[in-house]
Amino acid sequence: MRLTDISTDINDWFSGSGPLADIVVSSRIRLARNLAGHKFVGNCSDEEKSQILAELKAVLMSLDLGDEVFYISVDKASHLNRDLLVERHLISRHHAQAKGPRGAVIAKHESFTAMLNEEDHLRMQVLKAG
Amino acid sequence: MQCQICNKRTATIHLTEISEGVRTEMHICEQCAADQGIAAQSQMSINELLSHLLASQPADDEIFGPSDQESTCPNCGFTLARLRKEGMLGCPDDYEVFEQTLLPLIERAHNGNSTHCGKVPAKTPQKTKRLVQLSNLRRQLEVAVRSEDYELAARLRDEIKGLE
Numbered sequence: 111m112r113l114t115d116i117s118t119d120i121n122d123w124f125s126g127s128g129p130l131a132d133i134v135v136s137s138r139i140r141l142a143r144n145l146a147g148h149k150f151v152g153n154c155s156d157e158e159k160s161q162i163l164a165e166l167k168a169v170l171m172s173l174d175l176g177d178e179v180f181y182i183s184v185d186k187a188s189h190l191n192r193d194l195l196v197e198r199h200l201i202s203r204h205h206a207q208a209k210g211p212r213g214a215v216i217a218k219h220e221s222f223t224a225m226l227n228e229e230d231h232l233r234m235q236v237l238k239a240g
Numbered sequence: 241m242q243c244q245i246c247n248k249r250t251a252t253i254h255l256t257e258i259s260e261g262v263r264t265e266m267h268i269c270e271q272c273a274a275d276q277g278i279a280a281q282s283q284m285s286i287n288e289l290l291s292h293l294l295a296s297q298p299a300d301d302e303i304f305g306p307s308d309q310e311s312t313c314p315n316c317g318f319t320l321a322r323l324r325k326e327g328m329l330g331c332p333d334d335y336e337v338f339e340q341t342l343l344p345l346i347e348r349a350h351n352g353n354s355t356h357c358g359k360v361p362a363k364t365p366q367k368t369k370r371l372v373q374l375s376n377l378r379r380q381l382e383v384a385v386r387s388e389d390y391e392l393a394a395r396l397r398d399e400i401k402g403l404e
Contacts, residue, residue: 146332149316153330229328 113182113191115218116198121237122219128240138237142230151227159211159227166226170215177217184212184225201225243269245276253278313337353379374403 123136144150148162167181184192184205192206201214205228212227225233241251244267251267255278258264268276312319318330320341329335335342347354355375360368377400384393 144332149331150329152326152328153316153318 113187113194116194116200116216116220121198122221123237123239125239128238131240134240136237136239138235140233140235142233144231148231151229151231154210154227156210162231163211163213163226166224166232167213167215170224170226175217175222177219177221179215179217179222182214182216184214185210202228204228241267243267243272245269245272311337370403374400377403 123138126135128134128136145162145165148154148158151159151162154162171179171181173179182191182195184195184201187195192201195201195214195216196203196206198220200216200220200223202225205212205214205225208228210227212225214226215222215224217223221237223235223237243249243251246269249269249271251269253268253270253273255266255268256263257266268278313330313334314337315333316331318334318337320338323329323334323338323341329338343354356372357376357379360372377396381393381396381400384390384396
């Protein structure tokens with residue numbers, strides 16, 4: 111899976127195929143959580159952020175999310191790629207511009223995204239049509 | 241929209257006058273306004289507007305309490321000064337360390353509530369549902385007592401007793 115695939119895909123959530131599609135285009139649920147036993151992101155050293163990142167990435171990548179899932183190391187991604195993710199509402203502008211180890215787990219059809227080490231350790235969103 | 245006086249130029253000045261309960265609107269161009277002696281003036285300068293807005297914001301001390309309450313979280317080294325500056329906490333322990341400062345802030349941000357009092361998901365365990373219900377009833381009881389509606393207060397008190 112390459113990031114460029116996302117740029118040419120038409121997102122499922124915008125397909126108009128969900129329940130009550132004549133009224134509701136899409137629905138999004140967001141959930142933010144912090145791991146116990148760690149400092150909050152704004153107060154973390156880069157070392158601790160890397161630990162949190164590794165811990166969360168391992169768990170998220172092992173889940174069956176019903177779609178092909180890939181991981182992007184946001185701090186190492188190019189500006190162009192970060193902008194693409196922001197424009198597709200897959201990561202926040204804050205996440206694109208922040209500093210230190212951080213990442214994103216994204217399902218191929220964009221129905222699931224998780225930002226790792228944004229303002230919280232884990233910020234997830236689920237996006238579906240209808 | 242065309243000027244109501246010359247019927248040629250675009251109306252850029254919109255006047256609304258309410259006199260003795262009757263509202264009249266007038267849309268005219270700048271030139272006709274000048275001819276009529278109507279000066280287009282903003283009611284308040286930007287600086288004036290900004291200083292009014294800033295004056296209505298609570299000062300730091302009002303939000304966070306007097307600044308001499310300096311304390312440090314033994315777990316993460318976070319200080320109240322940083323909370324003031326960054327608006328975010330350093331670790332989960334900070335909620336307890338800075339509880340006295342945080343409680344009024346949380347209440348202010350949530351209409352005077354510091355515990356959840358909204359909807360509860362259907363799958364929530366009965367115990368949690370009961371706790372939320374109890375806290376809602378206690379709040380209603382407080383309001384009933386304050387407004388001297390003792391009949392309602394008695395009913396609420398019985399309901400609370402039943403749940404406890």
